[in-house]
Amino acid sequence: MMKVFKWSFIAAIFAYLYLPIAILVINSFNVSKYGYEWKGFTLNWYAKLWENEALAQAFLNSLLIATLAATAATLIGTLMALALYRYRFPLKATSSGLLFIVMMSPDIVLAITFLVIFIALGIQLGFWSLLIAHITFCLPFVVITVYAQLKGFDQYLLEAAQDLGASESRIFRLIIFPLVFPAIVAGWLLSFTLSLDDVIISSFVTGPSFEILPIRVFSMVKVGVSPEVNVLATLLLALSLLLVTFSTLLLRRKH
Amino acid sequence: MVINFRRFVIVLTVVWLGLFVLVPHVLVLLTSVMSPDPQHLAVWPLTLNSWGRLLEPLYAEVFWHSLWLSTLTTAICLLLGYPFAYIVAKLPGVWRGLLLFLMIVPFWTNSLIRTYAIKLILGNKGLVNSLLLASGLVDEPVQLLYTPFAVIFGLVYVLLPFMVLPLVSSFGKLDGTLLEAAHDLGAGFWQRFRLIIVPLTMPGIIAGSLMVFLPAMGMFYVADLLGGAKNLLLGNIIKNQFLVVRDWPFGAAFSVALIGIMAVLLWLYFLANRRINRAGGLDDESF
Amino acid sequence: MKKIPALLAAVLMAATTALHAEEKLVVYNWAEYIPESTLADFTKETGIKVEYSTYENNEVMYSKIKLQKGKGYDIVVPSSYLVSKMRQEGLLQKIDPAKLTNLKNLSPDLLDKPYDPGNEYSVPYLWGSTGIGVNAKEIDPATITSWADLWDEKWQGKLLLTDDVREVFHMALKKNGFSTNTTNPDEIKTAYEDLQKLMLNVLVFNADAPREPFLAGDVNLGMIWSGEVIMAQQENPDIQYIFPKEGAGFWVDSFAIPVGAEHVENAHKFIDYMLRPEVGQKVVEELGYSTPNMASKALLDEDTQNNPVIFPPADIVKASEFQQDVGDAMKVYDGYWEKLKTGK
Numbered sequence: 001m002m003k004v005f006k007w008s009f010i011a012a013i014f015a016y017l018y019l020p021i022a023i024l025v026i027n028s029f030n031v032s033k034y035g036y037e038w039k040g041f042t043l044n045w046y047a048k049l050w051e052n053e054a055l056a057q058a059f060l061n062s063l064l065i066a067t068l069a070a071t072a073a074t075l076i077g078t079l080m081a082l083a084l085y086r087y088r089f090p091l092k093a094t095s096s097g098l099l100f101i102v103m104m105s106p107d108i109v110l111a112i113t114f115l116v117i118f119i120a121l122g123i124q125l126g127f128w129s130l131l132i133a134h135i136t137f138c139l140p141f142v143v144i145t146v147y148a149q150l151k152g153f154d155q156y157l158l159e160a161a162q163d164l165g166a167s168e169s170r171i172f173r174l175i176i177f178p179l180v181f182p183a184i185v186a187g188w189l190l191s192f193t194l195s196l197d198d199v200i201i202s203s204f205v206t207g208p209s210f211e212i213l214p215i216r217v218f219s220m221v222k223v224g225v226s227p228e229v230n231v232l233a234t235l236l237l238a239l240s241l242l243l244v245t246f247s248t249l250l251l252r253r254k255h
Numbered sequence: 256m257v258i259n260f261r262r263f264v265i266v267l268t269v270v271w272l273g274l275f276v277l278v279p280h281v282l283v284l285l286t287s288v289m290s291p292d293p294q295h296l297a298v299w300p301l302t303l304n305s306w307g308r309l310l311e312p313l314y315a316e317v318f319w320h321s322l323w324l325s326t327l328t329t330a331i332c333l334l335l336g337y338p339f340a341y342i343v344a345k346l347p348g349v350w351r352g353l354l355l356f357l358m359i360v361p362f363w364t365n366s367l368i369r370t371y372a373i374k375l376i377l378g379n380k381g382l383v384n385s386l387l388l389a390s391g392l393v394d395e396p397v398q399l400l401y402t403p404f405a406v407i408f409g410l411v412y413v414l415l416p417f418m419v420l421p422l423v424s425s426f427g428k429l430d431g432t433l434l435e436a437a438h439d440l441g442a443g444f445w446q447r448f449r450l451i452i453v454p455l456t457m458p459g460i461i462a463g464s465l466m467v468f469l470p471a472m473g474m475f476y477v478a479d480l481l482g483g484a485k486n487l488l489l490g491n492i493i494k495n496q497f498l499v500v501r502d503w504p505f506g507a508a509f510s511v512a513l514i515g516i517m518a519v520l521l522w523l524y525f526l527a528n529r530r531i532n533r534a535g536g537l538d539d540e541s542f
Numbered sequence: 543m544k545k546i547p548a549l550l551a552a553v554l555m556a557a558t559t560a561l562h563a564e565e566k567l568v569v570y571n572w573a574e575y576i577p578e579s580t581l582a583d584f585t586k587e588t589g590i591k592v593e594y595s596t597y598e599n600n601e602v603m604y605s606k607i608k609l610q611k612g613k614g615y616d617i618v619v620p621s622s623y624l625v626s627k628m629r630q631e632g633l634l635q636k637i638d639p640a641k642l643t644n645l646k647n648l649s650p651d652l653l654d655k656p657y658d659p660g661n662e663y664s665v666p667y668l669w670g671s672t673g674i675g676v677n678a679k680e681i682d683p684a685t686i687t688s689w690a691d692l693w694d695e696k697w698q699g700k701l702l703l704t705d706d707v708r709e710v711f712h713m714a715l716k717k718n719g720f721s722t723n724t725t726n727p728d729e730i731k732t733a734y735e736d737l738q739k740l741m742l743n744v745l746v747f748n749a750d751a752p753r754e755p756f757l758a759g760d761v762n763l764g765m766i767w768s769g770e771v772i773m774a775q776q777e778n779p780d781i782q783y784i785f786p787k788e789g790a791g792f793w794v795d796s797f798a799i800p801v802g803a804e805h806v807e808n809a810h811k812f813i814d815y816m817l818r819p820e821v822g823q824k825v826v827e828e829l830g831y832s833t834p835n836m837a838s839k840a841l842l843d844e845d846t847q848n849n850p851v852i853f854p855p856a857d858i859v860k861a862s863e864f865q866q867d868v869g870d871a872m873k874v875y876d877g878y879w880e881k882l883k884t885g886k
Binding site: 006009010013014016017018019020021023024027035036076079080082083084087089091094095097098099100101102103104105106107108109110112113114116117132133136139141144145147148149151153167168169172182183186189190192193196197199213214217218221225229230232233236237240241244248251252 | 259260261264265267268269271272273274275276277278279280282283335338339342343348349352353354355356357358359360361362363364365366367368369371372373375376380382412415416417420421423424425427428458459461462465466469470472473489490493494497498506507510513514517518521
């Protein structure tokens with residue numbers, strides 16, 4: 001009885017999360033451009049996307065920046081969480097305060113301040129400015145997730161390691177890292193998600209040489225968002241599911 | 256080596272945050288006491304006029320409205336996310352990873368088209384209303400879209416993973432033997448839940464709530480598209496001041512004030528939390 | 543010693559010319575607001591590579607150009623009110639009419655407007671209007687003739703307004719016989735008080751594209767842009783457009799060259815290319831917005847030429863007012879806007 005209840009709860013949550021996605025996927029095959037009703041099956045949008053180089057390029061750029069930003073933010077953020085958890089240093093309180101500020105600052109404020117800083121530092125607007133901005137706004141999410149995980153674990157383990165003469169970097173690599181690994185994965189996933197969908201900050205800090213998908217999609221509103229965007233979503237979904245099935249099978253075999 | 260690693264980590268933290276967060280926000284603070292100018296955005300002389308304007312009762316109203324929406328969203332996310340994370344965390348490794356991954360994948364689609372899809376669900380001729388009409392429960396479509404319900408529906412949708420992921424890692428650490436012991440000693444479910452599970456997962460609850468609540472305070476896009484933009488939120492006002500009215504000092508003052516108020520709220524919260532069970536997220540040392 | 547810097551300069555010169563060997567042009571515009579194939583054809587013909595960067599609204603474009611002091615882009619496409627603002631702030635450079643052989647194609651009705659007298663800084667690309675949209679299946683279009691009709695009590699909780707201060711005030715200002723560009727606080731206040739009465743009728747302020755709620759059947763009456771109606775009609779021909787008798791709001795999106803543009807010559811070539819009759823024709827056919835290009839209009843099929851939504855009768859255009867920057871009065875407008883939205 002409990003089990004049925006449990007699984008129906010899980011199913012309900014997934015239905016909530018996937019219902020809009022299912023609509024997207026269906027509409028990527030819909031003849032109708034706006035998808036308010038089913039007007040017949042077509043692969044036309046897929047063909048169109050194939051020819052739409054600018055959109056495809058923006059999509060690839062987005063994936064690239066999200067992967068890099070999430071990875072870098074996870075690395076830096078994990079180290080930051082460690083510093084805030086383990087070390088005493090001047091400006092420690094300020095540092096964690098600043099992390100909260102990043103989370104609380106409205107997008108538009110971050111966007112404008114980033115742009116001002118990049119212009120002042122002479123950083124060319126484009127790939128690098130975008131990457132730095134994305135890393136920065138992802139950081140607090142990683143730090144908080146990892147910190148929460150660090151918070152609960154056994155101090156004695158670390159003290160023992162220290163007494164046995166292990167260096168800080170060794171302690172990090174061999175003890176802390178494996179223990180907080182789930183949180184690191186969670187932090188990466190959250191960062192990737194945030195980075196993949198940011199519009200306002202990216203609009204301000206990127207240059208003409210590096211277009212990303214969200215800006216383009218929001219910009220399309222002027223002439224009508226094309227179902228090609230649904231196609232992109234469907235493709236990414238399919239790719240993710242393929243990837244996860246594959247890795248699950250692989251893991252299963254290993255066990 | 257010891258010093259090097261430690262020093263590296265500390266320097267990285269301080270320099271990165273200093274350069275890309277502190278300096279920009281000092282600029283924002285400075286802008287907030289400059290004079291607005293339609294041609295040059297912000298000019299000398301220094302003035303507190305923008306800060307004075309914050310006292311208008313209209314802005315207090317907007318603040319309460321945003322606070323209410325964010326709090327409600329956080330509460331619902333916790334209500335849905337907590338049991339979800341609990342169930343998922345108890346699954347065997349492979350399944351756990353799989354479900355978490357599946358939970359995040361929907362968010363890799365563009366938020367605009369996802370919001371359009373939500374509109375297709377809630378609209379007058381949408382999925383829900385079609386079902387209601389077909390089942391004969393109602394004769395006329397129920398207005399769901401452009402109501403507060405739609406706003407909450409959308410906000411919870413967008414923010415749920417930010418609650419679930421830290422919770423799952425927090426549950427993952429929960430020691431099963433502790434619960435068994437409590438069970439053997441005759442503790443009922445509620446007792447175990449209140450005295451063991453909740454306190455031990457407190458860091459996860461706090462982390463998740465922060466990551467839902469704080470971004471929700473500045474968000475306005477979901478509310479505008481699904482709620483019909485009939486109410487102003489803090490994010491709307493700040494965006495309007497920067498982009499449409501171009502009164503940058505006022506926009507800056509507004510955003511500094513928002514951050515300040517939230518900081519005080521957080522600080523009070525951490526203070527109280529420390530008194531009660533000494534198990535916070537980033538604790539009050541932070542401030 | 544003096545020779546070394548000279549040599550260096552020479553090397554640098556060579557290096558920069560090498561860099562410029564590939565001619566390019568950086569366009570900052572809405573996504574797909576110029577057909578992809580048009581861009582490709584332009585590159586094929588001139589050898590100039592187009593870097594096409596996008597923004598989601600005028601305001602983001604303005605702030606970015608402003609902060610970069612007009613650098614970074616060669617072509618921007620601001621709406622009329624922003625042309626006046628950017629021009630006054632020295633963010634745009636003068637366009638040389640001698641380099642635009644196709645300028646003669648443009649309709650005089652859309653040139654020399656107060657937002658840019660003599661079109662020194664801008665060349666109209668596409669234009670349109672903000673009027674009333676109605677779903678003919680649900681509401682008889684003949685019963686709606688004016689902005690004032692939206693104030694009728696029977697539309698309680700039914701209307702769509704665009705989420706744009708100036709456009710919403712346009713309705714109320716026009717309804718009361720004022721200019722849409724007024725900076726007179728009393729007139730703005732009168733409009734505000736009128737809008738307070740309208741608020742009960744509002745179901746949604748649309749922040750993205752007004753055609754969507756019309757097509758979804760969530761609203762049947764409200765403000766809409768002419769181009770959106772054309773797009774909507776491809777899906778549902780019942781969506782119709784009405785020019786309110788007090789005056790629709792008119793806007794023009796124009797090509798302009800920021801003051802810090804690096805490829806000024808190419809920018810002129812591009813503008814001239816876009817003014818060709820067959821290019822303008824293609825743009826209208828693909829996008830559904832109106833072209834100011836009379837030569838392009840002549841190439842379109844009869845139906846399109848005679849479609850009053852795309853090409854409204856000349857008397858409507860002549861009498862129309864184009865949105866301009868209102869300077870500091872924007873604060874007055876926005877103050878009332880905040881009050882309207884918080885129910886005051």
